[in-house]
Amino acid sequence: MSRFWSKTTKCITPYVPGEQPRDKKYIKLNTNENPYPPSTRVYDAIRDANNSSIRLYPDPDATELKSALSAYYKVGADEVFVGNGSDEVLAFCFPAFFNREDAICFLDITYSFYPVYAEFFGVDYKTVSLRSDFTVPLDDFPECTRGIFLANPNAPTGIALDVTEIEALVERLPNTLIIVDEAYVDFGARSMVEITKKHDNLLVVQTFSKSRQMAGLRVGYAIGNTGLIEGLKRIKNSFNSYTLDRIAQKAAVAALEDDQYFIRTCEKIIKTREDAAKKLMELGFKVLPSKANFLFISHDKFSGKEIFSGLKREGILVRHFPRPRIDNWLRITIGTDEEMNILIEKLKDLML
Amino acid sequence: MSRFWSKTTKCITPYVPGEQPRDKKYIKLNTNENPYPPSTRVYDAIRDANNSSIRLYPDPDATELKSALSAYYKVGADEVFVGNGSDEVLAFCFPAFFNREDAICFLDITYSFYPVYAEFFGVDYKTVSLRSDFTVPLDDFPECTRGIFLANPNAPTGIALDVTEIEALVERLPNTLIIVDEAYVDFGARSMVEITKKHDNLLVVQTFSKSRQMAGLRVGYAIGNTGLIEGLKRIKNSFNSYTLDRIAQKAAVAALEDDQYFIRTCEKIIKTREDAAKKLMELGFKVLPSKANFLFISHDKFSGKEIFSGLKREGILVRHFPRPRIDNWLRITIGTDEEMNILIEKLKDLML
Incomplete structure (x- = not known):
């Protein structure tokens, strides 16, 4: 605490990312990372970028990366914005599109960074409650809201909408900006990217x-119409001109080029x-139908916290959210087959 | 323009970074980059980090880098904050320490991102005018200001304070947070880092x-007392948990380790x-006494704009700021001896 803290600093409750413990080697099924290494083209691109140009600022417009994304998704280069992780892109959406007197909306159970950004x-924000089976009641989103953040597939449930x-x-809410967060879309859901061409109130x-x-x-x-993208650019350039470094830009272009590897690993x-x-259902777990790279599970006989702690003791990290409605559930990232088999065996042991 | 732009997006005037033209190969003396390549240890660190751990999130606390900085500067690890360039660190200072009703202060001629952040x-912000010789009248900073941003050496003048x-x-303004922006301090000025231990209202x-x-x-x-650093951390974790990627963290640690190379190139x-x-003075230029890796120069017989355009035609980029008081001046980054000799020759040609 410092006497120089602003009201914001005093009042906010920062986001807590999944733990990255350093005490021992864990099977990490807690932060939805991919169990496979990046494409070898990514390694090559990083090796090639490891030269004296590091002394120079990156391209603030990430021209090459935007053009690669535009070709990949068949949209204009001015319909693409890039940032330091989708977290930064989501953060920029707030000052870009919402005023302090506006109210926005998101689900009661969804990516827990949304309320942190809003605060x-x-x-101001309102939440719409998931149904008891954790499906999304889209009709419940009210008309008088300036923006909606919708994770599809939703996190941590994994349930996807069409x-x-x-x-x-x-279409029902033409005066509301719908921001669809597709962090997990490539694992079985369908993207809204194509649809952005038809609606100026949709950002992916x-x-x-x-x-x-x-x-x-x-x-x-982010992909959306040029006006939305221009708004994000104005915000970025009022905050930090270069948020994506040279090596990350080159590596991302290379990752896009290796589509076969991408498809195969997905x-x-x-x-x-x-x-x-x-296998989890055979052990008596409720398992939500997931289109993401994680499963959301619970068990009638064992509490989420109990299983979380038991697995951690056994060297397996999963994610437990001590929050209303889901504190008996666990989010388990999909690892390799081998890692998932170890998980199943450890769960069997715990439940004996 | 989009109908979804917020008032902020409509009203702000984003920062304009120095141009990075792609039409031909220039001698780049316009964005204060270092003419020398990074330490070979940086290359080694990047090569070693180019592995499957890229699939994993970076350490959100950048523990290793903070500990290297803490050892280097002889401060506690909790007295260090790291971010995506000093631009992001400066940006975070605003929500961390200033409220909307506060007024802050900086010089009328200084890093032109400060007013962009404030907006x-x-x-709210007020400016203090540099003297006519571009020196800094520290006594003119008023008492009733919540914060002061002070670039030392100042940019684009290069003039340093003790x-x-x-x-x-x-000491005169104990209730004002003084943020000293030392982007250029290693080229001949002295750092305030040591002094941060004595004052809770000083951040470097x-x-x-x-x-x-x-x-x-x-x-x-940033380096400062733990309360200030904790404030910056709270802001970062409400915006983007991981703003520094794995490779950048490793490369920075390696750069710090090669102190000999750092000293030699400085x-x-x-x-x-x-x-x-x-040599510039011999050509009749006024040259401010610089402690930075750039010179701020003007000439009685040729306008800044004229020289800027002439040099650009000849393949040399320098920076011209079309702003009151300095629109006849040019900021010229220090390149290699060879580059500076070409600059001098081209200037001689232009002035014939």
Whole structure:
């Protein structure tokens, strides 16, 4: 505490990322990282960028990366914004599109950074409750809201909505900016990217951290109409001109180029997820139908906290959220088949 | 423009970084980059970090880097904050320490990002005018100000203040947070880092972009008492948990380890600066006494704009600020001796 803290600093409750313990080697199934290494093209790109140009500022507009994303997603380069992870992109959405007197909306159970941003930027928010089966009641989003953050698939549940359902929301609320956070979309859900061309109130946010194995390099992006993208650029350039470093920009371009590897690793994770879901159900777990690289599970006979602690003792980290409605649930990242088999065996031991 | 732009987005005037043209190869003396490559230890660290751990999130607390900085500067690890370039660190200072109703102060001619931040975060500001010789009238900073941003050496003038002068300001205004932006301090000025131990109203901000040849990797830091650092951490964790990627963290640690190379390249730049200043004065330029890796110059017979355009045509980029009081001046980054000799020759040609 310092006498120079602002009211904001005193009042905010910062986001708490999943733990990264250093006391011993864990099987890390707690932060939704990809179990596979990045594409070898990423290694090559980093090796090639490891030269004296490090002394020079990066391209503040990330021209090459934006053009690669624009070609990949078949949108204009001015319909793409890139930032330091999708977290930074989501953060920039607040000052870009919402005023202090505005109210925005998101689900009661969703990515827990949304309320932190809202508090930080002083934007009021309301939540819409998931149904008791954790599905999303899109019709409950009210009309008089300036913006909606919608994670699809939702986190930590993994449940996905159809493109047509979200488009119906976008059409029902034409004066609301719908920001669809697709951090996990590549693991079996369908993206809204194509639909951004039809609606000026739809912005899609994605990341290289999950499906492209690059959580360590911090690259995220948004796709939407040029006016929305221009707004994000104005905010970025009033905060930090260069948030994406040279090596991260080059590595991201390389990751996009290796589409085969991307497709193959996504398919592997989906297959591992389905196998693990089946085995967990055989152990008596409730397992929500997931389209993400994690499963959300609970058990009638053992509390979430109990299983979390038991697994941690056994060297396996998963994520437990001590929050209303979900404190008996665990979010388990999909690792390799081998890691998931160890998880299942340890769970069997714990439940004996 | 989008109908979803917030008032902030509509009203702000974003910062404009120095141009990074791609039409041809220039001698780049416009963005104060270091003319020398990074230490070979930086290359080694990047090579070693180019592995499958890229799939994992970086350490959100940058423990290793903070501990290296703490050892280097002989301060506690909890007296160090790291961010994505000193620009991000400076940006975080606003919500961390200033409320919307507060007024802060900086010089009328200084780093032009300060007013952009202030406008973005809605903090009121007043400016104190440099004297006609561009020296800093520290006594003119008023008492009733919540914070002062002071670049030392100042940019774009290069003029430095003594540690004792700044400490006198810190003591005269005990209820004002003095943020000393030392981006250029390693080129001949003295740092306030040691003094931070004595005063809870002093925060020092530095960067790896200039003296450590790493503009491309975006690493900046702040040193101050634990309360101030804790405030910055709370803000960062409400905005983006991981703003420094894995490779940048490792590279920065390696750069700190090679102190000999750091000292040698700083000395070279200082020597080149003094030689260039002498030659420019021989050509009739006014040259401010600089302790930075740039010179601020003007000529009675040729306008700043004219020389800027002439040099650009000849393949040399320098920085011209079309702003009151300094629109006849040019800021010229110190390159290699060879680059500075070409600059001098081209200037001679232009002035024939």
